[in-house]
Amino acid sequence: MIMQKLQESIGKLNNPFVVGLDTKIDYLPHGVSSVVEFNSGIIDSIYDVVAAVKIQIAMYEERGVEGIEEFYRTAEYAKGRGLMVIADVKRADIGDTAVSYSKAYLSRDCIDFITLNPYLGYDSLAPFFEDSERYDKGVFILVKTSNKSSGDIQNLIVEGRPLYEVVADKVAGWGAVHMDGGYSRIGGVAGATYPDELKRIRGIMRYNYLLIPGYGAQGGTAEDIARALDGDINGILINSSRKVLLAYRKSNKDYREAARNKVLRMKEELRDAFNDRVQ
Amino acid sequence: MIMQKLQESIGKLNNPFVVGLDTKIDYLPHGVSSVVEFNSGIIDSIYDVVAAVKIQIAMYEERGVEGIEEFYRTAEYAKGRGLMVIADVKRADIGDTAVSYSKAYLSRDCIDFITLNPYLGYDSLAPFFEDSERYDKGVFILVKTSNKSSGDIQNLIVEGRPLYEVVADKVAGWGAVHMDGGYSRIGGVAGATYPDELKRIRGIMRYNYLLIPGYGAQGGTAEDIARALDGDINGILINSSRKVLLAYRKSNKDYREAARNKVLRMKEELRDAFNDRVQ
Numbered sequence: 001m002i003m004q005k006l007q008e009s010i011g012k013l014n015n016p017f018v019v020g021l022d023t024k025i026d027y028l029p030h031g032v033s034s035v036v037e038f039n040s041g042i043i044d045s046i047y048d049v050v051a052a053v054k055i056q057i058a059m060y061e062e063r064g065v066e067g068i069e070e071f072y073r074t075a076e077y078a079k080g081r082g083l084m085v086i087a088d089v090k091r092a093d094i095g096d097t098a099v100s101y102s103k104a105y106l107s108r109d110c111i112d113f114i115t116l117n118p119y120l121g122y123d124s125l126a127p128f129f130e131d132s133e134r135y136d137k138g139v140f141i142l143v144k145t146s147n148k149s150s151g152d153i154q155n156l157i158v159e160g161r162p163l164y165e166v167v168a169d170k171v172a173g174w175g176a177v178h179m180d181g182g183y184s185r186i187g188g189v190a191g192a193t194y195p196d197e198l199k200r201i202r203g204i205m206r207y208n209y210l211l212i213p214g215y216g217a218q219g220g221t222a223e224d225i226a227r228a229l230d231g232d233i234n235g236i237l238i239n240s241s242r243k244v245l246l247a248y249r250k251s252n253k254d255y256r257e258a259a260r261n262k263v264l265r266m267k268e269e270l271r272d273a274f275n276d277r278v279q
Numbered sequence: 280m281i282m283q284k285l286q287e288s289i290g291k292l293n294n295p296f297v298v299g300l301d302t303k304i305d306y307l308p309h310g311v312s313s314v315v316e317f318n319s320g321i322i323d324s325i326y327d328v329v330a331a332v333k334i335q336i337a338m339y340e341e342r343g344v345e346g347i348e349e350f351y352r353t354a355e356y357a358k359g360r361g362l363m364v365i366a367d368v369k370r371a372d373i374g375d376t377a378v379s380y381s382k383a384y385l386s387r388d389c390i391d392f393i394t395l396n397p398y399l400g401y402d403s404l405a406p407f408f409e410d411s412e413r414y415d416k417g418v419f420i421l422v423k424t425s426n427k428s429s430g431d432i433q434n435l436i437v438e439g440r441p442l443y444e445v446v447a448d449k450v451a452g453w454g455a456v457h458m459d460g461g462y463s464r465i466g467g468v469a470g471a472t473y474p475d476e477l478k479r480i481r482g483i484m485r486y487n488y489l490l491i492p493g494y495g496a497q498g499g500t501a502e503d504i505a506r507a508l509d510g511d512i513n514g515i516l517i518n519s520s521r522k523v524l525l526a527y528r529k530s531n532k533d534y535r536e537a538a539r540n541k542v543l544r545m546k547e548e549l550r551d552a553f554n555d556r557v558q
Contacts, residue, residue, distance in 0.1 A: 094426035121431030147373035152400030
């Protein structure tokens with residue numbers, strides 16, 4: 001259900017972008033007094049043009065108990081507006097402990113997807129896979145991350161090919177038994193900042209959604225993504241955080257209007273890049 | 280300072296065990312009504328026989344905002360009793376985001392150490408390294424975890440040797456510029472359930488503390504550890520959680536007395552195992 005819903009929503013909106021609510025206190029414009037107020041304003045302005053928001057929990061954890069409260073209030077507000085919610089938590093732990101992490105997120109109504117780190121192997125991920133079926137949720141497993149040093153571990157050569165390809169293979173295999181319509185509940189994370197790697201990962205993970213960070217502020221472009229994916233826009237979610245949240249700083253508009261305009265402009269740029277590629 | 284303090288405390292107590300406060304609601308004995316009450320009782324009963332406690336945040340995150348409040352209250356209570364506190368959070372994210380995670384834990388007085396996941400590479404860890412100097416704290420990076428599937432990724436062969444050895448090499452290298460007395464602020468995690476791997480990791484990471492999980496309930500024994508370390512008990516912390524927290528279920532004693540007795544018994548078993556090995 002969830003993967004079909006995601007696919008339908010992206011298709012209807014004609015927009016694979018998700019807005020990353022990685023809100024820091026110093027992002028708040030004059031006159032906005034809390035993170036939840038800011039996030040709610042952003043959500044109100046983009047709920048009808050994107051399928052999902054991604055909430056990076058680190059910025060909320062930084063502010064302790066109060067921050068965690070704001071994390072959940074943001075997730076609930078987005079959910080109430082009809083958006084799907086990705087909790088970007090990148091959790092990983094041994095089996096018993098993973099059960100607790102999975103319950104923490106996947107058992108909650110306000111969260112649809114979480115991100116996970118594969119370093120501990122299958123049994124650290126299995127509780128999330130089980131809960132994805134139980135609660136009709138999905139997960140995205142880190143394959144190739146968008147940061148500069150991601151190659152330190154992820155590009156080490158394992159039997160003739162980079163580790164991220166081995167991980168992509170494993171994720172595709174694990175995901176094959178958790179299909180929901182045409183796509184698996186188990187997706188991957190592959191950064192827009194490494195288009196060659198993204199292309200190889202897409203080649204391996206054909207039935208898995210790819211969550212693509214690194215667009216915009218980190219340097220990945222619409223052309224990079226369109227080229228990497230050979231003009232096929234299906235099965236992807238592209239995250240943009242700062243470019244949307246801080247769009248108001250480069251305009252004279254209210255932060256909400258600036259955010260909406262930015263999302264609509266990114267959507268057009270992306271369609272253009274993919275159309276150029278296809279033609 | 281912190282690493283010297285850790286070393287002195289373990290030396291004085293003659294005990295490298297840390298107690299893991301991975302408290303689940305169903306661990307509470309009859310008459311104990313909250314996780315914080317239970318944890319405080321455990322802390323009161325072991326504060327003078329161990330150097331540190333390790334708090335696994337997953338069990339607290341599972342209970343949402345309330346759980347996070349209990350996590351911090353537990354850390355503060357342990358700190359107030361003179362214990363060092365390891366926040367077992369296994370966090371990992373790209374640089375900017377890692378800054379927030381680092382602030383969330385290392386900037387707080389009640390936390391001395393955290394655990395980290397290396398999959399995203401150096402720049403995802405650097406903010407924690409910087410903060411370890413700024414706030415006089417330490418970190419433990421996952422090298423070889425104690426779970427059954429840890430080999431899925433960690434034992435893949437990279438240029439003739441397993442990935443965990445490559446990671447151990449990197450951690451040792453990163454740690455070399457963050458020395459505090461005889462040991463680095465940057466330590467590693469290596470499970471007691473894989474003594475051969477633990478031996479190789481010790482061989483690579485000679486100036487890094489090793490946090491060793493997997494003792495007891497997961498199957499690692501004192502003899503396994505003593506053998507892996509060739510009878511050298513320095514530079515290690517061994518975690519035990521369930522065996523201590525649930526010791527009361529195998530005795531007629533109060534949970535606090537049972538926990539203390541268990542820790543003292545484990546300490547003796549460990550000394551015996553190491554002495555047998557040395558002689």
